[in-house]
Amino acid sequence: MSSQIIVSGVNKVFRTPEKDVIALKDINLTINPGEFVCLLGPSGCGKSTLLNAVAGFSLPSSGSITAAGATVTGPGPERGMVFQEYALFPWMTVAQNIAFGLEVKGLGKAEIAAKVESLLDTLSLKDFRNRFPKDLSGGMRQRVAIARVLALDSPIMLMDEPFGALDALTRRNLQDELLRIWKEFGKTILFVTHSIEESIYLADRIVVMTYRPGTIKRDQWVDIPRPRDPAAPAFNELKRELGRLVMEEQQRHAADELKLAAVD
Numbered sequence: 101m102s103s104q105i106i107v108s109g110v111n112k113v114f115r116t117p118e119k120d121v122i123a124l125k126d127i128n129l130t131i132n133p134g135e136f137v138c139l140l141g142p143s144g145c146g147k148s149t150l151l152n153a154v155a156g157f158s159l160p161s162s163g164s165i166t167a168a169g170a171t172v173t174g175p176g177p178e179r180g181m182v183f184q185e186y187a188l189f190p191w192m193t194v195a196q197n198i199a200f201g202l203e204v205k206g207l208g209k210a211e212i213a214a215k216v217e218s219l220l221d222t223l224s225l226k227d228f229r230n231r232f233p234k235d236l237s238g239g240m241r242q243r244v245a246i247a248r249v250l251a252l253d254s255p256i257m258l259m260d261e262p263f264g265a266l267d268a269l270t271r272r273n274l275q276d277e278l279l280r281i282w283k284e285f286g287k288t289i290l291f292v293t294h295s296i297e298e299s300i301y302l303a304d305r306i307v308v309m310t311y312r313p314g315t316i317k318r319d320q321w322v323d324i325p326r327p328r329d330p331a332a333p334a335f336n337e338l339k340r341e342l343g344r345l346v347m348e349e350q351q352r353h354a355a356d357e358l359k360l361a362a363v364d
């Protein structure tokens with residue numbers, strides 16, 4: 101299954117009683133199979149709206165999105181989603197959470213057991229197999245969420261600030277794990293973050309978005325070899341440049357909020 105994503109001429113307008121919010125305006129973006137792309141920008145610039153449109157949770161007002169060769173009209177198994185808030189079933193153990201999608205798919209018991217075993221191993225979750233989500237750290241929960249997507253063999257992984265709630269050390273660990281998994285399984289990844297450092301650490305390409313309307317401000321290739329050292333000059337140079345772009349949008353956001361406060 102090809103895992104290309106093509107976003108063409110996508111607009112998204114949210115109609116509210118007060119006004120129409122143009123969340124996305126004329127977004128054109130092709131993500132090639134196996135690419136790791138980060139959507140970067142300050143709060144409110146439409147990153148999640150774009151990701152949700154690719155996921156099929158909230159369709160564009162106009163334009164079209166193709167994923168793995170088919171037009172997106174809703175969620176689909178070829179696009180696995182990992183959210184910031186984990187979205188695990190609290191009444192199921194780690195192993196049961198990972199097995200769930202495979203059971204829905206109708207796989208046989210032995211096949212499910214083998215797959216779950218291998219994923220527990222891949223994500224270093226073996227010792228936690230019988231725990232419930234409430235008894236896991238945030239980092240461990242996110243490992244389970246990633247294992248669930250891998251279980252379904254989704255060639256495309258969509259990730260919405262998945263490490264946003266984690267402490268710095270756990271976050272770096274999970275970033276390294278994700279890079280390993282991305283390489284090993286050849287996934288196409290679309291990853292939302294507002295962290296400039298995270299985007300440079302992870303991505304092949306960083307798509308910087310503008311604030312209202314959400315458009316593509318910069319489509320930036322990251323030519324720094326992995327593993328990337330955040331202290332290296334090339335890393336810092338790109339950080340400064342992207343910081344400048346994001347700050348411009350952040351300021352527009354802040355100015356908008358001040359205007360709103362003045363009206364209230």
Ligand SMILES: Nc1ncnc2c1ncn2[C@@H]1O[C@H](COP(=O)(O)OP(=O)(O)OP(=O)(O)O)[C@@H](O)[C@H]1O
Binds near residue numbers: 116142146148150
């Ligand atoms: N359901 C909705 N109704 C009205 N406006 C919405 C709705 N969802 C999003 N918006 C608006 O659309 C714009 C884009 O929102 P979106 O959540 O995609 O931004 P974001 O870049 O993901 O921000 P964050 O990092 O805070 O999640 C924002 O201005 C937001 O207020």
